[in-house]
Structures are given as structure tokens and as C-alpha cells.
Amino acid sequence: xxxxxxxxxxxxxxxxxxxxxxxxxxxxxxxxxxxxxxxxxxxxxxxxxxxxxxxxxxxxxxxxxxxxxxxxxxxxxxxxxxxxxxxxxxxxxxxxxxxxxxxxxxxxxxxxxxxxxxxxxxxxxxxxxxxxxxxxxxxxxxxxxxxxxxxxxxxxxxxxxxxxxxxxxxxxxxxxxxxxxxxxxxxxxxxxxxxxxxxxxxxxxxxxxxxxxxxxxxxxxxxxxxxxxxxxxxxxxxxxxxxxxxxxxxxxxxxxxxxxxxxxxxxxxxxxxxxxxxxxxxxxxxxxxxxxxxxxxxxxxxxxxxxxxxxxxxxxxxxxxxxxxxxxxxxxxxx
Numbered sequence: 001x002x003x004x005x006x007x008x009x010x011x012x013x014x015x016x017x018x019x020x021x022x023x024x025x026x027x028x029x030x031x032x033x034x035x036x037x038x039x040x041x042x043x044x045x046x047x048x049x050x051x052x053x054x055x056x057x058x059x060x061x062x063x064x065x066x067x068x069x070x071x072x073x074x075x076x077x078x079x080x081x082x083x084x085x086x087x088x089x090x091x092x093x094x095x096x097x098x099x100x101x102x103x104x105x106x107x108x109x110x111x112x113x114x115x116x117x118x119x120x121x122x123x124x125x126x127x128x129x130x131x132x133x134x135x136x137x138x139x140x141x142x143x144x145x146x147x148x149x150x151x152x153x154x155x156x157x158x159x160x161x162x163x164x165x166x167x168x169x170x171x172x173x174x175x176x177x178x179x180x181x182x183x184x185x186x187x188x189x190x191x192x193x194x195x196x197x198x199x200x201x202x203x204x205x206x207x208x209x210x211x212x213x214x215x216x217x218x219x220x221x222x223x224x225x226x227x228x229x230x231x232x233x234x235x236x237x238x239x240x241x242x243x244x245x246x247x248x249x250x251x252x253x254x255x256x257x258x259x260x261x262x263x264x265x266x267x268x269x270x271x272x273x274x275x276x277x278x279x280x281x282x283x284x285x286x287x288x289x290x291x292x293x294x295x296x297x298x299x300x301x302x303x304x305x306x307x308x309x310x311x312x313x314x315x316x317x318x319x320x321x322x323x324x325x326x327x328x329x330x331x332x333x334x335x
Contacts, residue, residue: 007261009186011241013193015262017086019234020197021108026224027204028116034220035212037115043211045122047203054126057196062131064188070132072156076100078127080179085189090179097156102179104150110143117144128154194264198285205293214292222299231300235307247309249333253277255308275334281327287320294321301329309333 031040048054061067061081067074076095079102083090089106111117121139128135134156141151208217225231238244238258244251253272256279260267266283288294298316305312311333318328 007258009190012262013186013190016190016193016197017108020193020200021086022230022234023197023201023204023224024109025111026227026230027220028111028119029113030220030223030227031208032113032116033223037113039211040116041118043204043207044119046207046210047200048122048126050203050207053199053203054123055130058127058130060192065182071097072100072135072154073097075128075131075135075154076102078131081182081184082127083179084182084184085192091176092179093151093176099156100152100154102152103176104143104152105148107143107150112144114145117142124152132156194285198263201286202288205288205296206290209290209293214290217293218295218299221293221296225300225303231303232307235304239308244308248274249277249312249331250274252305252308252312252331252333253279255304259304276330276332278328278330281320281329282325284320284327291319291322294319297321297327298329305331
């Protein structure tokens with residue numbers, strides 16, 4: 001049977017947001033490396049539009065936090081929540097019903113190559129237009145291009161009808177202040193981060209497949225996992241935190257117990273020993289709609305097990321992405 005691990009929600013959230021951030025930059029860098037900056041930005045724009053991902057995320061935040069107006073102040077509140085969820089540090093320079101200007105000084109999503117610094121424009125525009133299509137957006141400063149901070153400005157013409165009671169407009173704060181913090185429970189932060197991470201991962205895979213084909217999507221996925229030893233380092237981080245010092249098949253299935261508990265899988269171990277293990281997965285948050293990109297899980301698993309033991313092998317017997325009712329993998333280490 002699967003072993004349930006008592007993993008605190010704060011730690012689960014840290015893993016979920018860390019993996020999401022790493023994959024986000026990884027896909028951007030890998031696409032840029034293979035196809036160039038313009039193509040990488042095009043794919044990211046497709047991801048945000050595909051399935052209304054950002055629109056749905058925005059509406060989820062509006063619903064959860066009971067934000068019912070459609071003015072610039074409401075937009076600022078959504079951004080406050082987003083900052084709290086993702087670890088961004090902001091200062092509010094101006095805020096009213098008609099203007100929101102903020103300065104970002106710390107961003108985990110900051111990218112290194114200048115030529116892909118526009119990756120977040122479709123994301124921000126989608127949030128903005130979801131709240132009010134008549135809000136305009138400007139970005140005077142950008143850390144990704146070498147500025148010491150990002151500056152974002154949203155404006156709503158005073159003549160534009162807005163919902164809710166309109167308060168007197170204060171165009172400028174006397175003193176800039178840090179973005180207000182919300183007491184968001186760790187479980188909620190984890191749920192939003194995990195759902196978004198898995199949803200956007202599928203979005204990147206679907207958008208690459210749509211543009212370049214399934215083989216290219218899997219190749220880019222493998223590049224992301226290997227780039228900067230991202231997945232290898234993640235594997236070793238879990239080993240260190242949970243004191244997994246061995247390199248046998250038992251250590252491998254203990255590692256999966258932890259990852260599956262973090263990510264919300266449902267699974268069993270029909271067989272497991274010091275030299276082999278067979279797992280059966282009945283629920284996977286990363287399940288793909290297209291069978292021709294279903295091998296992403298095999299790529300992921302191969303890197304994990306060979307990080308623990310280079311002699312480990314894996315066989316993929318069944319896959320939900322292929323239409324089977326469950327996924328089945330067998331891990332082996334020759335004695």
C-alpha cells in the first residue's frame with residue numbers, strides 16, 4: 001500500500017511554488033535555446049490564452065477572496081494576493097479606484113536573458129482584461145532588462161463606469177508603502193500553487209506540441225528537467241530533507257512516496273523490495289490529454305531513479321495518457 005507522509009502544508013507549498021517557478025523559467029529558456037526568443041515568447045503567449053488559464057486563475061482568486069468590483073483598486077488587491085502566493089515583494093506607489101502603480105523589488109520569476117523579458121506581458125494583460133477590459137497597462141521599468149526594479153502602472157479613465165460604490169479618488173499616496181499582506185492559509189496557498197503548476201505544465205506541453213509536434217514537446221520537456229541539473233537537484237533536495245541515504249530500490253520507492261504525497265497522486269505498490277518495485281498510479285495531476293506526449297512521466301522518472309542509483313532501470317507497462325485505467329511502472333536495480 002502507499003505510505004502516507006506527514007508533510008506540513010508549508011513545506012508542500014514551498015515545493016509546489018519552487019517547482020512551478022523552476023519549470024516556468026526552464027520552459028522559457030529551453031524554447032529560447034532551441035527556437036529563439038521570439039518563438040519562446042509566442043509559445044508563452046499561447047499557454048496563457050489556451051484554455052483561458054490565466055483568466056480562470058484570476059477568477060478563482062476573485063471568488064475565493066470575495067473581490068466583486070472591477071476597478072484599479074480591485075486589480076491592486078488581486079496583485080497583492082498574487083505577490084503573497086508567489087513570494088514577490090512590492091511597494092505601492094499609487095492606488096485608487098482609477099490608478100494602481102506598484103514597484104516590484106523581488107521576483108522569483110525574474111528571467112536572465114533580456115530578449116525574453118516580455119514573457120509576463122500576456123500574463124498581466126490577461127489578469128487586467130479579466131477584471132476590466134477598459135483598464136490600460138504600462139511597464140516603465142523591468143528588472144529583466146537591467147533596471148533595479150519593475151514598475152507597473154494600471155489606469156482606468158475616470159469616465160469609465162465601474163461596479164461598486166466609487167470612493168473619493170486619491171491619486172498619490174503621501175508615502176509609498178509595502179503591499180499589504182493577507183493571512184492566506186498554507187493549505188490554500190499550496191492548493192493554488194499545485195493546481196497552477198500542474199495546469200501550466202500541461203499548457204506548455206500542449207502549446208509546444210501544437211506548434212512543433214509531439215516529439216519536440218518531449219525533447220523540450222527533457223531539456224527542462226536536465227537544464228542546470230534542475231530535476232537532479234530537486235531529487236537530492238527531497239533525499240536530504242527526508243534523510244534518504246540509501247541507493248537501493250527501497251530508497252527509490254520511499255522517494256516516490258514523498259513526491260506523490262506532495263503532488264497529490266493516488267497510487268499503490270503491488271510489489272516492492274530492496275531490488276525492485278512496481279507501482280500502480282490511479283490519479284495523476286499531470287495526466288495529459290494526448291497519448292503522444294504521455295512519456296513525459298518516463299523522462300521524469302528516469303532522471304529521478306538514476307540520480308539515486310545510476311544502475312536503476314525503469315519499465316513503463318501501462319499509462320493513463322495512453323487510455324489505460326492506470327499507470328504502471330517497474331523499477332529494478334540489478335544485484
